[in-house]
Amino acid sequence: MENLVEIRDLKVEATTDTGRRIEIIKGIDLDIAQGEIVALIGESGSGKTTIALTLMGHTRPGCRISGGSVRIAGKDMVTLTERERASIRGTEVAYVPQSAAAAFNPAKRIIDQVIEVTRIHRLMPPEAARRKAVELFRALSLPDPEHIGNRYPHQVSGGQLQRLSAAMALIGDPNLVIFDEPTTALDVTTQIEVLRAFKSVMKQGGIAGVYVSHDLAVVAQIADRIVVLRGGEVQEVGTTADILGHAQHPYTRELLAAFEPKPRGEDKAAAEREPLLEVSGLLAGYGPIQADGLPLVRAVQEASLTVEKGRNLGIIGESGCGKSTLARAIAGILPASSGHIIFNGRELERSARQRSRDQLRELQIVFQYADTALNPEKSIEEIIGRPLAFYHGMKGRTRDARIDELLDMVHLPKTLRQRRPAELSGGQKQRVNFARALAAEPKLILCDEITSALDTVVATAVIDLLKELQRELSLSYIFISHDLSVVEAICDEIVVMYGGRKVEGITPAQLKAPQHPYSKLLFSSVPKLDPGWLDALELDPDLVKTYGQH
Amino acid sequence: MALSNTLASKFGYRFNWVGLIGLSIILFWGVIALIAPHIIPHPVGEIVDEDYFGPISSRFWLGSDYLGRDMLSRVLMGARYTVGISLAAVCIACFSGVVLGMAAAVSGGWFDTALSRFLDALNSIPSKLSGLVVVAAVGSSIDVLIVTLAVIYTPGAYRFARALAVNINTMDYITVARTRGEGIFYLIGSEILPNITGPVLADLGIRFVFIVLLLSGLSFLGLGVQPPYADWGALVHENVGGLPFGAPAVIVPSLAIASLTISVNLLIDNLPKKIRDRSA
Numbered sequence: 001m002e003n004l005v006e007i008r009d010l011k012v013e014a015t016t017d018t019g020r021r022i023e024i025i026k027g028i029d030l031d032i033a034q035g036e037i038v039a040l041i042g043e044s045g046s047g048k049t050t051i052a053l054t055l056m057g058h059t060r061p062g063c064r065i066s067g068g069s070v071r072i073a074g075k076d077m078v079t080l081t082e083r084e085r086a087s088i089r090g091t092e093v094a095y096v097p098q099s100a101a102a103a104f105n106p107a108k109r110i111i112d113q114v115i116e117v118t119r120i121h122r123l124m125p126p127e128a129a130r131r132k133a134v135e136l137f138r139a140l141s142l143p144d145p146e147h148i149g150n151r152y153p154h155q156v157s158g159g160q161l162q163r164l165s166a167a168m169a170l171i172g173d174p175n176l177v178i179f180d181e182p183t184t185a186l187d188v189t190t191q192i193e194v195l196r197a198f199k200s201v202m203k204q205g206g207i208a209g210v211y212v213s214h215d216l217a218v219v220a221q222i223a224d225r226i227v228v229l230r231g232g233e234v235q236e237v238g239t240t241a242d243i244l245g246h247a248q249h250p251y252t253r254e255l256l257a258a259f260e261p262k263p264r265g266e267d268k269a270a271a272e273r274e275p276l277l278e279v280s281g282l283l284a285g286y287g288p289i290q291a292d293g294l295p296l297v298r299a300v301q302e303a304s305l306t307v308e309k310g311r312n313l314g315i316i317g318e319s320g321c322g323k324s325t326l327a328r329a330i331a332g333i334l335p336a337s338s339g340h341i342i343f344n345g346r347e348l349e350r351s352a353r354q355r356s357r358d359q360l361r362e363l364q365i366v367f368q369y370a371d372t373a374l375n376p377e378k379s380i381e382e383i384i385g386r387p388l389a390f391y392h393g394m395k396g397r398t399r400d401a402r403i404d405e406l407l408d409m410v411h412l413p414k415t416l417r418q419r420r421p422a423e424l425s426g427g428q429k430q431r432v433n434f435a436r437a438l439a440a441e442p443k444l445i446l447c448d449e450i451t452s453a454l455d456t457v458v459a460t461a462v463i464d465l466l467k468e469l470q471r472e473l474s475l476s477y478i479f480i481s482h483d484l485s486v487v488e489a490i491c492d493e494i495v496v497m498y499g500g501r502k503v504e505g506i507t508p509a510q511l512k513a514p515q516h517p518y519s520k521l522l523f524s525s526v527p528k529l530d531p532g533w534l535d536a537l538e539l540d541p542d543l544v545k546t547y548g549q550h
Numbered sequence: 551m552a553l554s555n556t557l558a559s560k561f562g563y564r565f566n567w568v569g570l571i572g573l574s575i576i577l578f579w580g581v582i583a584l585i586a587p588h589i590i591p592h593p594v595g596e597i598v599d600e601d602y603f604g605p606i607s608s609r610f611w612l613g614s615d616y617l618g619r620d621m622l623s624r625v626l627m628g629a630r631y632t633v634g635i636s637l638a639a640v641c642i643a644c645f646s647g648v649v650l651g652m653a654a655a656v657s658g659g660w661f662d663t664a665l666s667r668f669l670d671a672l673n674s675i676p677s678k679l680s681g682l683v684v685v686a687a688v689g690s691s692i693d694v695l696i697v698t699l700a701v702i703y704t705p706g707a708y709r710f711a712r713a714l715a716v717n718i719n720t721m722d723y724i725t726v727a728r729t730r731g732e733g734i735f736y737l738i739g740s741e742i743l744p745n746i747t748g749p750v751l752a753d754l755g756i757r758f759v760f761i762v763l764l765l766s767g768l769s770f771l772g773l774g775v776q777p778p779y780a781d782w783g784a785l786v787h788e789n790v791g792g793l794p795f796g797a798p799a800v801i802v803p804s805l806a807i808a809s810l811t812i813s814v815n816l817l818i819d820n821l822p823k824k825i826r827d828r829s830a
Contacts, residue, residue, distance in 0.1 A: 017564075017823075331729055352729050360731045373722035377744035390730060436726070 004175055004208050005032035005055065010068035012050055012059060012232075025050055025232045027068065032176070037202060037209040039223035039240075041216060041255070043455045044426055047232040048212045052178045054078075055210060056093050057085040073175060090117040094169035098181040100161040104153035110164055111149030117172045129171065136167040139204065140197040158319075159190035163197050170201065177202070179211045183218060187318035187482055188525040189547070195221055195534060214455035216255050217527035220244060221534040228252045240531050251457075258460040259485070259529055275342075276476050277307040277330070277363075277444055282339035284329035294337050299325035301500045303339070307444065310470070312477040314491030316484060316522070322500040323480045327446045330478070331365045344443065361391045364437035368449035370429035374421040380407075380432055381417040387439040402439070409472075410435045410465060427458035431465070438469070444476045451486050463489050484526045496522065498547065518547050569820030575813035579806075582626055583633045590623035595778035603789070603797035613798035615789050621799050624785060625806055631774075631781035632810070635692060636765055639699035640758040646700070647707025648750055652738040654708075655715035656724075666712070673705035677764055685773040695774060699761050710753050714746040748821070755818030759811040766807060782807045 012025035025047050032038050040048040053059060054070050057077035070077040072093060077085060089095075094117075097103045104113055114136075115129035124132070130149070137145035140163040153161060162182055169177050179198070183191040199222050202209050213219050219226060219240075226243040228236040228251060236249040247253050282303040287296030300322040307313045315323045328334040330341060332352030341348040343363060349355050367373040374383055384403050388394040394402060404414050410431040421429055430450060437445050447466075451459035467490060469475060481487050487494055496504045496519045504516040514520050527533065582589075592598050597618045604614035612621040650669075654662040684698045718724065719742065727741050766783020768774040775781045780788065785803035792800045 333725055333729055352731070355731075357731050360729060365726070365729060367722040367726070369722065373726060375721075375723045375741055375745065377747075378740075386727075387730060390732065440730070 002033065003031040004034045004036075004073060005030065005210075006069075006071045007031070007051075007054075008069050008071075010051070010054060010070060011066045012047075012054065012063055013066040014063045023066070023232065024063065025054075028232075028234055030227060030234070032208050032210065034175070035206040035208055036225065037211055037223050039211040039213060039219040039226045040229060041213055041219055041226055042229035042235075042251075043214060043457055046229040048214075048229050049180055050232075051229070052095075052180055052210050052212050055176065055178055056089050056095060087121065090174070091121050091123070091172045092174055093176045093178065094172060094174040096162075096166050096169045096177060096179045096182050099185060100165040100182075101153065101158065103165055104161065106153050109150055109152060110156070114149060114164065114168045114171060117168065121172060123172060133167060133171060136170055136201075137164075139201050140164075140167055141193070142167075142197075157190070159186050159194050162186065162194050166198060166201070170205070170207070173205075174207065176208045176210065179209060179213075181213050184213070184215070188484070188527070189318060189521060191218070191527070192525050192534070192537070192539070198222065199534070215527070216244075216456065217259065217529050217533075220529055220531045221527060228255070244529055244531065254457050256529070258456045273308040273311070275306050276309045276344060277305075277478075278340075278342040279306075279330060280304045280340050280342075282326070282329055282336050282341070284325055284334055284336040284339075286334075289337075299500055300329060300336075303497075303502055305495055305502070305505070307476050307478060308492075309443075310474050310476060311492040312470070312479055312490055314487035314494040315478065315480045315497060316482065316487050316494055317497035318482060318522075321497045323482075323497050324448055325500075326497070327365065327448050327478065327480055331363065331446055332360075333365075357391065361387075361440045362443045363446070364440050364442040364444075365446040365448065366433055366437050366450050368452055370421070370426065370433040370453070373433050374429060374436075376421055379418050379420060380424075383421075383432060384435050384439050387436060391440050406435045406439055409438060409469065426454055427462065430454060430458075430462055434462075434465075438473070442475070444478065446478045446480070448480045449482070452481065452483065459486065460489075466490060484523060521547050563822040565822040566820050569817050569822070572813040572816030572818075572820065575809055576817060579629050579633050579810055583629045586626045586630050590620075590626050592620040592623045594619065594623050594627045594780075596620075603792040603795050603799055606798055612802050615785070615799040616791055621802060624780060625782070625802055628780055628782045628785055628803065629806070631692075631779065632762060632765065632783070632807070635695055635699070635775075635781070636758055636761045638696045639761050639765075640703070640754060642696070642700035643703035643757060643761075644707045644750065644754045647704045647709075648711040648743075648746075649738070650704075651708045651711030651713075652715045652742050652746075653734060655712050655719050656734055656737050656742065662712075665708075669705040669708050672701070673709070677702045678767060681764065681768050682771070682773060685768065690773055690776055692775070695765065695768070699765060702764070703757050703761060707753060707757060711746065711750060714749055715742050718742045718745050751821065752818050755814045758814050762807060762811055 007028055007030040010025055010028045011023060013021050013023045015021055028051060030038070030051070040051060042048050050059070050063065054065055055072065055077065057070070057080060059065060065078050068078070072088070075088065077088070080088070104110065111130060111133060114133045115126060118124050118129040119126065123129070133149060134145050137148055142148050142160060142163055148156065148160070156164065166182070182198070183194050186194060195218065211219060211223055223240050225237065225239055227234055228243070228249060230251050236243065236247070236252050243252060244256070247256055282300060283294060283298060284300045285295035285298035289295055303326055305313060315326065317323050325334060329336040332348070332350065332355055335351035341350070343359065348359060352360060381403055384406055385399055388399050388402055403417065407414055407416065412428060412431050412435070416424065416428070421432065424432065434450070451462055454462060463486060466477065470477070477490065479487055479491055492507065494506050495502050496506070496514070496516065498518045504514060504519045506514055506519070514523055521539065524537070524539065598620050599610060599614035599618035602614065602616050602618045604610055604618065606613050610620050610622065612625060615621055615624060650665060654665050680702055681698055685694065688694055724737065724741055727737055765774055765781060766786065769781050769784035770787035775784055782803040786800060789797065789799040789803070
């Protein structure tokens with residue numbers, strides 16, 4: 001028994017509400033050696049989290065392990081009793097969840113939650129546990145390790161909280177740590193810090209890890225071996241270098257292809273350009289109006305930008321930089337406090353309520369989470385059909401025909417018409433979300449992080465779709481994202497935002513050489529497929545100090 | 551199970567047997583309420599038994615009441631008042647409460663504030679007391695009872711619907727509809743209502759029970775349905791003297807109230823569920 005983890009012919013099945021059983025993991029074999037980090041990679045629904053959870057003998061409600069064995073240091077997690085599993089969880093196997101913010105109890109101090117594991121398993125006295133926690137905080141390069149534990153979860157940033165949840169997992173000296181997409185919700189600049197901290201702690205302690213992710217570039221930095229999953233089956237296993245260099249399986253190649261820069265269509269000559277949207281000196285924010293007539297919290301200040309007909313503008317920046325607020329101000333959802341929005345040659349009212357129906361029709365907004373942007377109680381047909389009826393007065397058969405056309409445009413089968421959003425996959429929902437905007441026949445579509453909730457391959461497909469539609473319908477997009485590669489792929493011009501202000505406007509040609517220091521930091525923080533990238537990366541410490549307060 | 555299976559395959563809904571039991575009891579009382587005048591063996595006001603609090607016999611299936619009237623006839627006729635008045639009142643209360651609640655959540659601002667404070671004020675008056683005052687002032691008739699009960703239970707329905715609608719109102723699909731330029735009626739009718747139907751129906755069930763109980767309470771105090779007619783609450787009240795004798799006259803209407811209120815809740819808790827896995 002050399003391997004720490006030996007999974008043999010693991011099967012997990014789920015029971016649906018009609019009592020039908022579906023096999024979601026179809027016989028997986030997997031070994032993890034002592035101190036090895038193995039990445040499970042695959043699209044959503046491929047079973048990567050389900051496999052990771054079986055390592056703790058756990059399945060989600062409605063699922064059960066139906067066959068095979070999961071041996072950790074000789075003990076089979078499948079056959080152990082719940083009590084025996086509980087004694088192993090936290091001491092031998094630990095889990096770092098995707099959303100640390102949801103995993104911490106907001107009413108308790110962080111330190112008490114971090115050392116809870118030692119209390120439950122009676123590993124050491126609280127004082128010793130506290131000292132150990134502080135050591136871990138230091139090892140994870142958290143600021144002010146002596147005192148950060150005394151804060152409450154809302155008083156630290158997302159990246160810090162994610163590292164604190166890793167400390168919580170590590171305090172019981174586990175042999176195996178499961179990371180479930182721990183950096184997916186973080187900004188690129190923050191992600192680097194967190195990845196570095198994870199990597200150094202794991203290497204120092206010789207701890208084995210399972211890293212679940214759909215981001216190949218991130219996985220390349222931290223994993224020794226990569227397991228590619230699809231549909232509950234292992235597609236390909238290999239060392240990181242092997243997978244990146246000589247991928248065999250088509251799905252792995254698809255994943256890799258998503259990273260290759262795509263050639264862009266020919267740019268129109270400057271003379272033919274006509275401005276479609278001009279925003280100048282826009283200020284928008286939240287909170288009560290102050291004496292100077294401006295809101296208390298100013299999320300966007302003095303934003304100016306221009307979008308030309310048939311061209312795309314990208315807005316990029318970390319979370320909280322005001323990029324979504326800017327989009328909402330342009331769409332009139334959050335009326336701007338000052339500034340001008342000129343659309344198609346005419347000044348727009350600041351509030352959507354005062355804009356004419358035609359102005360609203362020509363400027364559509366598509367939101368990040370298709371789950372909340374589509375009414376769960378309506379069928380796809382009703383969702384897409386409403387703008388047709390509302391703006392174009394379409395009824396009966398003409399409307400039905402148009403719905404079919406729109407579904408066709410976004411590459412969705414007509415059979416989906418009667419379904420509800422919950423019965424669609426993430427990528428399909430985002431397509432419906434987009435089809436609804438198209439139904440209005442707009443001139444400009446504001447895309448607010450529309451690919452952020454999708455995995456790489458699906459996101460690439462959505463971006464390709466957007467480009468295709470642009471060619472056919474002569475649309476313009478404003479593309480808001482924190483993901484540089486996405487913006488790069490589709491935009492003719494990129495605006496970098498920081499702290500509510502536009503810091504730089506750049507064209508893709510200049511991408512390699514941004515001028516503003518924040519742009520430099522942002523652009524250099526985007527993970528590359530090269531496994532040595534993270535170790536070789538040197539960020540200017542002054543820059544990180546100024547802009548990366550995480 | 552056979553019925554629920556055919557239902558499942560035909561409509562894509564599953565209805566479990568607990569809900570079916572609830573539904574059949576409600577339907578039973580509903581039918582009784584409709585046909586009561588034609589099936590009662592004796593007129594409700596007529597004294598037909600020589601004895602009072604008579605036992606169950608072949609002539610009086612449910613015994614007789616404190617004056618010797620036939621209990622079966624009185625319970626069957628009582629269903630008319632209890633089911634009819636409560637149902638009308640709960641429908642008015644929930645309809646107005648839910649519509650106002652959704653409108654307040656969607657429009658916000660002063661409309662929301664003014665309406666909320668007004669209904670809070672209404673809510674702060676104890677329900678029995680306001681019922682007493684209204685009935686004392688304008689006298690007891692079926693219309694007055696329905697309106698009074700509806701007004702008493704509107705603020706609760708409003709609060710409940712508003713709380714639900716406020717949550718839905720923050721969803722992106724509402725923002726999308728607003729930026730499309732949709733009016734308030736579309737927003738509340740098409741976007742919000744379908745998403746709160748489940749909880750609103752559950753609330754309707756609870757409120758129905760409250761109204762049945764309040765109506766029974768008012769009748770118990772002599773302010774509800776007036777003699778010789780009586781709803782179930784009044785039947786319990788007038789026969790409460792039979793309790794020491796274990797007379798069916800007091801037990802039967804109590805059981806009737808219990809069966810109706812419990813089955814409404816059984817039904818609401820077990821409404822047909824849409825089957826999501828339809829590939830089977």
